[in-house]
Amino acid sequence: MVNDYEKVKAIVDRYGGKHDSVIAILQDVQSEHHYLPEHTLRAVASQLGLPLIQICGVATFFKAFSLKPRGEHTVTVCLGTACHVRGAPAVLDEVKRQLGIEPSNTTDDMRFTLETVNCLGACALGPILVVDDEYQGQMGSRKVKKVLNKYKKTPKDRRHEEIAVSS
Ligand code: FES
Incomplete structure (x- = not known):
């Protein structure tokens, strides 16, 4: 301390x-x-x-601040109307299944915190999944595992070089 x-x-x-x-x-x-x-x-x-x-x-x-311990990576799923109608609930279900946690919770290994938001201001790209500051547009439930696996395997300081999710 x-x-x-x-x-x-x-x-x-x-x-x-x-x-x-x-x-x-x-x-x-x-x-x-x-x-x-x-x-x-x-x-x-x-x-x-x-x-x-x-x-x-x-x-x-400010919502950006947390007084509770958070994971190394923050995974945010947009549940705003535009993302919702394009399949965001299925994306969220898959993220919950992959991480084994509900929104506003953190995995036991402190790697991931899951959040939801109501709009990220990029509706045309929906559904949107954000990991830290990396936006993943046109997300589908079948892409979720691939995205999360890259963050599980990749040290945070190298992730910008290696995150490239193809459809
Ligand atoms: S509703 Fe998801 S970015 Fe606007």
Whole structure:
């Protein structure tokens, strides 16, 4: 945890300790842990000289932040109307089957967290599956296993080179 305090300090310093950089600071802290552990929120509050309740308020207001441990990869299935009519429920069922979890949960090995959203603003590409920041358009249930297997096998820092899902 001392190490984490130093990491948080380095992040806060990177933003010049500016109070209006709280969101960016929390994003960087979350990228280290995949969520915001309590001790890191305390460290951010201490480093910025702000009340902990203010930092917690920001962390709980934005859906992008999680106070619960999350997997290394976030798998998001869009269930908005356009994706829904093109087969998103079947895609979600297959993702649940492959990962063995329901939405808002994380696999026991902490590799994957499953989420759903109501629209990603790219309806023409639906149904859409997103793994971390990689959009997979025109997804079908038969493609799901192939996509997830690549993330299971590929270290995160190499995935951009190797993820290429063909239909
Ligand atoms: S409904 Fe899925 S991107 Fe809009």
